[in-house]
Amino acid sequence: IQTGYQTAEDGRPVVFFVWNSTIKDQIEKINKELKKVVAEGKTALKSNVEKMFVVVLNAPSYDEAIAVGADAVSWTEGAGKSGEAYANMTAKVEANWATGEKVIPNVVTGFDKTLLAGDKAIEVSALKASNSKEADVRYSRSGEADDYVAKATAQELVEHTKKAIATTNKPAEFNAVMFYAWDDFLGGAYLCPTKTDKAYQYDMDY
Numbered sequence: 001i002q003t004g005y006q007t008a009e010d011g012r013p014v015v016f017f018v019w020n021s022t023i024k025d026q027i028e029k030i031n032k033e034l035k036k037v038v039a040e041g042k043t044a045l046k047s048n049v050e051k052m053f054v055v056v057l058n059a060p061s062y063d064e065a066i067a068v069g070a071d072a073v074s075w076t077e078g079a080g081k082s083g084e085a086y087a088n089m090t091a092k093v094e095a096n097w098a099t100g101e102k103v104i105p106n107v108v109t110g111f112d113k114t115l116l117a118g119d120k121a122i123e124v125s126a127l128k129a130s131n132s133k134e135a136d137v138r139y140s141r142s143g144e145a146d147d148y149v150a151k152a153t154a155q156e157l158v159e160h161t162k163k164a165i166a167t168t169n170k171p172a173e174f175n176a177v178m179f180y181a182w183d184d185f186l187g188g189a190y191l192c193p194t195k196t197d198k199a200y201q202y203d204m205d206y
Helices: 023-039 061-067 086-096 154-166
Strands: 012-016 051-059 072-074 106-108 122-127 136-142 177-178
Touching: 012 023, 061 072, 086 106, 086 154, 106 154
Parallel strands: 012 051, 051 072, 106 177
Antiparallel strands: 122 136
C-alpha cells in the first residue's frame, strides 16, 4: 500500500519469508489479499500486479523453496565454532549461492552467539488474540559458549561482498545482495558504527 515500497523490476512488491511449516499457505493467502488490494486501487503498485516477488530465507533446499512459491532464495546468519576463521564460515555461505538459478547472495558480516548461551537465551511471546490468555512463542534465540567465529577484518568483509556482487545467478527481476546484518549485535553480525572506549568516538571499520 505504501508509496516507495521496494519492488522487483516487473513491479511486484518484494517480500521475504523465513522458512516455516505453513509457508506455502502464507504465500497463497497474502497473494490473494494483494490481488484484492490492487483490484480495489488501494495501492501505489501497478494495476497488473497479481502476486508478490517472494524471497524465501533458510529453506532446507533450493528446490523446496521454489516448490512453495519462491521466486528466489537466500539465507540469513552464518555459523561457526570455537573462534574458527571468518573465511571458513564465508566459504560455506558462498557455497550456498551456487545451489540454484535465482539466488540473492547473503553477505554475512560476522557470527558470535556467546551472549545467548545458557540462561541468557531469549524468548519473545505474544497473545494469540487480544481476548486470549494463551500465548505463542514468536521468536527465540539461544547459543553456546563456543558458537562464534573470529571477527572479520574490514578487508575480509570487502572480499566477501565483492564475491556476492560478482555472483551471476541473481534473478534479473531483483538483482540484489543481502547483508546479514546491520545491527544484530546479539548474533555478532553488524555493519552499524559502534561505540569505542573513547568518549564520542566510533568504530567505523565495517
